[in-house]
Amino acid sequence: MLHDVFITIETAIKETSGAADALLTNGGEHADLASTVAFALAKQKKQAPVKIAQDLVDELKKRPELSGMTIEATGPYINFILGNAYVSEMLKAAVQPGYGNLEKKTTRVVLEHTSANPNGPLHVGHIRNSIIGDTLARVFRKAGYPLEVQYYVNDMGRQIAIVVWGFDNLDSAQYPGEKEDAHIARVYIAANREIEKDEGITQQVNTLMQLVENGDPATVRKFRKEVARCLDGFRVTMKDLNVAHDRFVWESDFIRNGNTERIINKLKRMPQAHEDETLYLDLSEFGFENKYVIRRSDGTSVYAARDLAFHAWKGANFDRVIDVLGADHKLIGAQLQCTMKILGEKVPEIVHFEFVSLPEGSMSTRAGKFVSADDLIAEIRKRAFDEVTTRRPELDEATRRSIAQSVGLAAIRYDIVKVSPEKSTVFDWKEALDFERQSGPYIQYAHARACSILEKAGEFAECYDMETEQEIILAKQIAKFPMTIEKVVAELRPHILATYARELADTFNTFYHFEPVLKSEGKVRDRRLTLVKAVQNTLKESLETLGIDAIRSM
RNA sequence: GGGCCUGUGGCUUAGCCUGGAUAGAGCGCCGGGCUUCUAACCCGGAUGUCGGGGGUUCGAAUCCCCCCAGGCCCGCCA
Numbered sequence: 001m002l003h004d005v006f007i008t009i010e011t012a013i014k015e016t017s018g019a020a021d022a023l024l025t026n027g028g029e030h031a032d033l034a035s036t037v038a039f040a041l042a043k044q045k046k047q048a049p050v051k052i053a054q055d056l057v058d059e060l061k062k063r064p065e066l067s068g069m070t071i072e073a074t075g076p077y078i079n080f081i082l083g084n085a086y087v088s089e090m091l092k093a094a095v096q097p098g099y100g101n102l103e104k105k106t107t108r109v110v111l112e113h114t115s116a117n118p119n120g121p122l123h124v125g126h127i128r129n130s131i132i133g134d135t136l137a138r139v140f141r142k143a144g145y146p147l148e149v150q151y152y153v154n155d156m157g158r159q160i161a162i163v164v165w166g167f168d169n170l171d172s173a174q175y176p177g178e179k180e181d182a183h184i185a186r187v188y189i190a191a192n193r194e195i196e197k198d199e200g201i202t203q204q205v206n207t208l209m210q211l212v213e214n215g216d217p218a219t220v221r222k223f224r225k226e227v228a229r230c231l232d233g234f235r236v237t238m239k240d241l242n243v244a245h246d247r248f249v250w251e252s253d254f255i256r257n258g259n260t261e262r263i264i265n266k267l268k269r270m271p272q273a274h275e276d277e278t279l280y281l282d283l284s285e286f287g288f289e290n291k292y293v294i295r296r297s298d299g300t301s302v303y304a305a306r307d308l309a310f311h312a313w314k315g316a317n318f319d320r321v322i323d324v325l326g327a328d329h330k331l332i333g334a335q336l337q338c339t340m341k342i343l344g345e346k347v348p349e350i351v352h353f354e355f356v357s358l359p360e361g362s363m364s365t366r367a368g369k370f371v372s373a374d375d376l377i378a379e380i381r382k383r384a385f386d387e388v389t390t391r392r393p394e395l396d397e398a399t400r401r402s403i404a405q406s407v408g409l410a411a412i413r414y415d416i417v418k419v420s421p422e423k424s425t426v427f428d429w430k431e432a433l434d435f436e437r438q439s440g441p442y443i444q445y446a447h448a449r450a451c452s453i454l455e456k457a458g459e460f461a462e463c464y465d466m467e468t469e470q471e472i473i474l475a476k477q478i479a480k481f482p483m484t485i486e487k488v489v490a491e492l493r494p495h496i497l498a499t500y501a502r503e504l505a506d507t508f509n510t511f512y513h514f515e516p517v518l519k520s521e522g523k524v525r526d527r528r529l530t531l532v533k534a535v536q537n538t539l540k541e542s543l544e545t546l547g548i549d550a551i552r553s554m
Numbered sequence: 555g556g557g558c559c560u561g562u563g564g565c566u567u568a569g570c571c572u573g574g575a576u577a578g579a580g581c582g583c584c585g586g587g588c589u590u591c592u593a594a595c596c597c598g599g600a601u602g603u604c605g606g607g608g609g610u611u612c613g614a615a616u617c618c619c620c621c622c623a624g625g626c627c628c629g630c631c632a
């Protein structure tokens with residue numbers, strides 16, 4: 001709806017002014033949309049921008065398709081303010097279930113996220129990947145794309161070999177009640193300590209890696225067993241974070257099914273290929289200085305080879321391939337894209353996010369320096385439960401627990417998704433545990449407040465004609481939701497939705513304090529209740545797309 | 555040494571790609587507001603050389619160049 005209006009105005013300006021670009025911007029407090037085209041035309045028309053703007057406004061006002069809006073020149077700016085008919089129209093869509101769903105697409109998308117090495121629990125860095133990825137997945141589905149979400153299981157790396165060595169050689173019994181992934185981390189950390197003391201162990205680890213690549217049944221079983229146990233732990237954590245995958249794809253399958261061998265044979269024939277002891281690509285003509293190694297001198301494949309096979313497979317089965325990866329994968333990701341392009345395969349789109357570190361420095365599973373997602377979840381639920389108990393002592397414990405769980409989830413997901421991915425962050429307990437403004441719970445609270453009003457209101461006749469300034473501001477904010485979904489899909493930046501949801505909650509809270517709803521009467525009450533219904537629905541859709549529970553009471 | 559990302563009030567951060575109207579917001583600080591629809595809230599105030607310098611432009615937080623600082627990467631690891 002709003003998008004159509006945008007196009008209409010854009011076309012009208014282009015036709016009226018002859019400019020190639022309508023130069024439409026957000027009008028901010030001045031208007032719904034504004035054009036700065038008068039500045040651009042000043043030189044060629046040899047006229048003052050103010051005069052050009054005024055002349056254009058006179059012409060635009062004559063156009064029938066723009067009749068429902070106010071058009072005025074404020075100095076050199078041309079401002080467009082949508083009329084009440086538009087506002088009513090947009091609100092009618094906003095009260096419908098599934099508001100913001102875009103038209104169904106046929107482009108099949110595969111989205112990969114998280115894919116952490118199964119050598120220890122997910123920590124606060126990994127879940128940045130999960131939350132960005134899962135939010136993107138929800139937005140793509142909302143935007144109408146058929147989507148499959150995958151987790152790429154690195155089940156044959158050196159880290160896993162070290163874990164297996166640890167289980168074979170160290171005292172590695174699971175503690176009572178110890179979670180599988182935490183158990184594996186403990187063994188992995190201990191094994192790494194041994195490796196530091198005794199270099200001979202590295203040779204044993206290498207042997208394990210060769211055995212697994214050659215498909216030795218006993219070794220493969222051992223690798224699979226520990227990896228599967230770690231993934232069981234991951235699944236618990238991800239479920240707590242409301243993160244889901246449709247399929248877990250195992251790296252070793254690409255050895256077993258011959259895909260890796262096939263892609264290596266294709267790579268060998270590339271002009272960039274060099275085969276001496278190792279097989280590697282020289283991509284220096286594309287600006288990559290280092291060798292892109294595909295196969296070791298002992299004949300085993302490296303991660304890059306399996307990754308190429310994996311991406312070729314994804315490209316063959318989907319129309320769009322999207323990966324969410326940490327900034328440490330930027331170079332290897334670019335090399336992968338470059339190679340896929342040369343091979344004529346589908347090139348994956350990669351969403352990178354920068355690192356999360358601790359105040360004392362980088363996280364490291366190997367060194368045991370990390371804050372696990374499980375610890376964060378446990379701590380935040382405790383905090384949320386105390387908070388709910390203080391605010392709502394009359395509720396029974398089960399209800400308070402349930403609210404605390406949703407509030408905790410909201411706090412974590414929102415805290416992570418609200419920051420642009422390209423910003424590196426330092427994990428801060430105080431901020432993670434904050435339930436105030438610019439937090440997930442703040443938005444949930446606004447939603448619960450709207451639900452409460454609607455519940456108390458009972459039946460009412462829907463009325464879409466907004467009148468006061470606050471009503472209209474809120475209605476126009478609601479109308480921006482579908483365009484926000486579109487924008488996230490276009491830019492692959494989910495924090496845009498986080499910002500939108502928060503601004504909508506802000507606008508609603510301001511409205512709430514200035515415009516009585518239940519206390520007003522007749523038509524005024526009806527239209528404000530309709531507006532509250534639209535806000536409630538839009539907040540609900542926004543929260544759910546962010547993977548946050550839109551609880552009705554808190 | 556080279557490449558990528560980041561630098562916005564005391565702290566955290568939006569805006570940067572697609573240059574325009576007094577740079578938005580939260581925390582913290584100061585002052586107000588619950589016998590009124592959920593105060594996880596609202597209203598008002600103080601706090602900014604948009605890292606520094608140069609350039610392009612009628613106009614630069616936004617584009618270009620140089621410099622400084624921080625993060626990440628540059629492996630027969632994944």
